[in-house]
Amino acid sequence: MVDSLSIAIRYAFFAILATIGNILTQDIYSYLDCGRFSLYLSILFGTIIGLLIKYFLDKKYIFKYETANIKQSTKVFILYSIMGIFTTLIFWGVELIFHYIFATKEMRYFGGALGLIIGYIIKYKLDQHYVFMD
Numbered sequence: 001m002v003d004s005l006s007i008a009i010r011y012a013f014f015a016i017l018a019t020i021g022n023i024l025t026q027d028i029y030s031y032l033d034c035g036r037f038s039l040y041l042s043i044l045f046g047t048i049i050g051l052l053i054k055y056f057l058d059k060k061y062i063f064k065y066e067t068a069n070i071k072q073s074t075k076v077f078i079l080y081s082i083m084g085i086f087t088t089l090i091f092w093g094v095e096l097i098f099h100y101i102f103a104t105k106e107m108r109y110f111g112g113a114l115g116l117i118i119g120y121i122i123k124y125k126l127d128q129h130y131v132f133m134d
Contacts, residue, residue: 007062014057015120022050022116023109030105043095043112047088050116055080062124063132076131083126087119094118 026046030038055077059065067073091112098111 011058011062011120011124014054014062015116017057018050018054018120019113019116021053022046023112025049026109026112027105039099043092046112047091051081051084054120058127059132063127065132079131080127083131084119084123087123087126090122091115091119 023046025048026042029042029045033041058080059076065076067076092115094115095108095112098114099108102108102111
């Protein structure tokens with residue numbers, strides 16, 4: 001039970017770090033690009049940064065998963081990314097819903113954070129069963 005609690009706390013902390021990386025990337029991108037597709041590109045780039053942060057932290061500190069070579073590392077990363085497609089759609093959907101309903105940057109980011117929380121809970125179970133298996 002203590003180990004499960006420890007993992008949950010670490011996982012939540014890493015999710016917060018990845019969320020901060022995601023939202024910060026979106027904000028920086030939005031500041032630099034005010035073009036027609038800047039909203040969607042900011043969400044895309046934020047997603048990529050959040051994915052990379054979360055993958056490396058989950059692999060090393062949550063699942064303690066070792067890969068033998070670059071081929072295996074690539075395979076695990078691709079599988080991790082594929083498992084994230086559904087959860088990413090949840091995140092994007094909630095963020096965009098908040099954006100269109102409330103029409104403020106703050107509420108869009110709040111929606112993004114809420115979508116990430118929902119997605120990360122689902123993603124943990126997917127990763128546990130399909131990605132970081134022994």
